[in-house]
Amino acid sequence: MKPAEFEHHAVDSVEEAVGLLTELADDDVKVLAGGQSLVPLLALRLASVGHLVDVNGVTELATIADGDGLAIGATVRHRQVERSPEVAAANPLLAAAVRRIGHAAIRNRGTIGGTVAHADPAAELPAVLTLLDGSVEVRGTGGGRTIAAADLFDGYFTTTLEPEELLTAVHVPALPAGTGWAVQQFSRRSGDYGIVTVLATLALDGDGRISAARVAYAGVDAVPLRSPVAETALVGQTASAELWTAVGHDAAVVLEPASDLNGSAEYRRHLAATLTARALQQASERAGVRA
């Protein structure tokens, strides 16, 4: 478990990073942020690189800005997000989702940009972006662009970033006042990736009817998924335990998850149904109206 030889480039600026990514594009170059996924892959020699561009010293990537939603720099640590008063105020769902990432030691080191760029289909942050129609900012030698979450995730561990582009920031919209939210995850052990993770937001009108709903999944497909089935079925309905159960069931049956050591596709669908119902219940409680 010792990585093969590579060259390490510590950079101070985005320009320098992007320059190296372009210059070394034909020579197995990767960006190193928190290293929580990449370093084990290198150590196991499941991946090898010629060059690592280490962006940990790029100070401009390490801040959280709160304006029109949250703009979180790529090297902001999970722990920073988890403890940020700005995040707690603007988007408590994000804080709760980040708290489900690994253990404290992992969150102290792992970065927001890293988890999004790594695009693990079971990871929490990509699902949050998908749920809330967030986006990422990327920079290449030709300048910057913004990629919407819906256009970002392109398959297992794959994004639509170009190889010479650097992800610089993640944009997460604020939750509108009064919106209820929930993060429901089931994992074998505390700190594990969720086998299935369900994120939900609900808004209720004055009559207890659902005026807006979003539901997203991690761990059920190659990319994080929104559930049009659930969202369509919820809007306009009156909140009730029966509704949550029915929507959970209907949303889950159309999923096509893979099977692995933690359980079959059928098991994952069952989990998705359970967790969807629980998420909707919890979100409705937080929206201020009991089901």
Place this chain on the structure above:
Amino acid sequence: MRMVGAKVPRVEDRRILTGRGHYVDDLQLPRMLHAAFLRSPIAHGRVTHLDVEAARAAPGVHAVYTGADMRELSKPIRSPLSQGAVPEVYPLVTDTVRFVGDLVAMVVADSRYTAEDAVGMIDVEYADLPVVMDYEAALDPSVPPLFADLDSNVVHTATKESGDVDAAFAAADRIIEVTLSQHRIANVPIETRGLVADYDAGSGELTVHAATQSPQGLRLQLAQTLDQPMDRLRVLTQDVGGAFGLKGNIFREDFCVPIASRQLGRPVKWIEDRNEHLMASGHAREERIAARVAVTEAGDILGLTAALDLDMGAYPGMPFSAASFTGVIALLLPGPYKVRGYRCDTRVVATNKSTYVAYRGPWAMETFTRERLIDMVAAELGLDPAEVRRRNLLEGADEDRLITGPTVRGITTRECLDRALERIDYPAFRTEQEAARAEGRYLGIGMAAFIENAPGPKEMRPGGGFTGGESAKVRLEMDGALTVITAQSPHGQGHETTLAQLAADEMGVPFDSVRVVHGDTRLTPFNIIGTGGSRAATWGSGAVMVSTRKLREKVLAIAAGQLEIDPSDLQIVDGVVSPKGVPGKEIPLARLAGQMTLMPQTAPPGTDPNLMAEERFTGEETTGSGWSGGVHACIVEVDLGTGGVEIKRWVVVEDCGRIINPAIVDGQIRGGVAQGIGSVLYERIPYDSEGTFLAGTFMDYLLPTSAEIPPIEIVHIESPDDDGVGFRGVGEGGMIVAPATLTNAISDALAPFGARVTEQYLPPAEVLRLAGVVGAGAA
């Protein structure tokens, strides 16, 4: 103050918890090289091409060894204790790989990085052979044996029969048949395997620093296999980060590394990485028992037959092969219950998996099987499982025996059961369970009992049993300190604390002035097991006690001569010899020892100024039943939405005899329970049908963390209540009985669904399958 029985803080903790322990990987020797292995990526195949020239030529590489090289440099590896058919095996494979992780070649280089780079430069090709991945394939006579020099993949069979089986079954109202199985798991200590071999070409001495449970066992095997004279072979072990039985084994890597050091004349280090560890260090359990139980409608268990298969993987373990554990399973399977007829047929089979190794209570299949069967009998007959146990338990009366022979006079299983059920408030739980079911919540209770011969009754261990007892050395230093040299090789058990407690009390010296030394074969008495098999509490303790007593006698004889008083009128308190009740004539031990060491000619006539003692403890002084044991009970709630199992309570009532240090005993029990919970809910070594290994990291092999382990309530029964050597082993019990307890609880929770729990591994998907919530194959 008497130290035995006190919650003395562990003397080991200060250095270990502050990062000042010394583990084998901490060792940095001048000119040290580093080894890495090329391991087989396939389960079974012939090596058709092996070219190591590029690796040999790589910068920083000092040597590359192949199986052909090792055949020249090593004798075939053969354990003096092996049972059953044993193939001829060398440190590296000579032509055939037999599991994923099998040893093909070794690189020795300037660094581990360089060594791994060079491993990648070795050009190797394999021709696949058919794999043997399950019992059926291993038992199939048409499948060729994994080893050409063996006749079969069935490497050992035996039968144990006691009582009248036919009569027992003929008298039964009902016969219940079921096959129970336990999955493959692994010990996974936090410290992996590792050793540093240091051959001194000048003296011809080979020093091996090893993470081992048994320095003497390793030394003996190395001497034989490497043809190394024993006067020039020393094994050293300092702190060891856990082992749970694994490091009592001797591995093929253990030969490769010293061979390289001897060839190169330089120290060579190999520290196993976690990926190698999970894949190739060895795995445990994987057994099945096809059982038949003959019962009456009232719940009397009349007869039991069992057909046990154990999957030992490809290579025989050393020094103890898997067959030594099937024998213990057959011995203990009926447990402390009144069975009239019993038969157990055992088979050990070879498959294309990593080697079977001992893991904390290696025979635990007996407890899992028996206690699961009792719950199944109760369910089948519509009886309460606690009542079925009470009805069939032996009392521990003078004439009581296991049906397999040993006496169980004085066992307290029934008292343990009663107190466990009282503590957990069994009747109240049944009421709560009923109410919860009405709300669609599924609670369950499980209980299980075990006994373990740690050390066993006297007739099981004539002359000190299989090792002939155990010795220890004690020496009074010139400053009055007491050095205790033990044959135990602790790796987490706290022997530096417990043995010091015993020696302090025996000698009459302060606890702080006792130093326990272990892990150096030049100093320590021989004990082939080192620490393992729950032996230390009795054998390690007894050896220290009888040796310290002997030393005390010597000291008292000298003091008596000096004071012209009878030794029986003397006492030693806080390191000072004095006549009982006569102040003013004190002789501090430091003064006595200084005088005897510097001026031994002044020793009173007829006394021995050599203030050391080494006595052999053969177990004559033991008191009590000889059986460690107890009953665990736990309460779970199963979430049918997720398959998750929440453990709400865990109660332990245990009897390991007189307790030396309650904090250490509790720690042993909690650790064992945690591993038992891991075995049921989290841990499993997975291979696919082609023999591919699927759990190369802790992402896939799930160990429970502290967040998964509930508070564990512990009640101690100390039988007998005397001050003899009544200490019994407690290291394994938690792990032996916890899987049975937890599976019984989950089974009870799922009773409304008619679930029949026959496998020990119950991950969430399997729990839901048992409940009928998801279909077969969901797990």
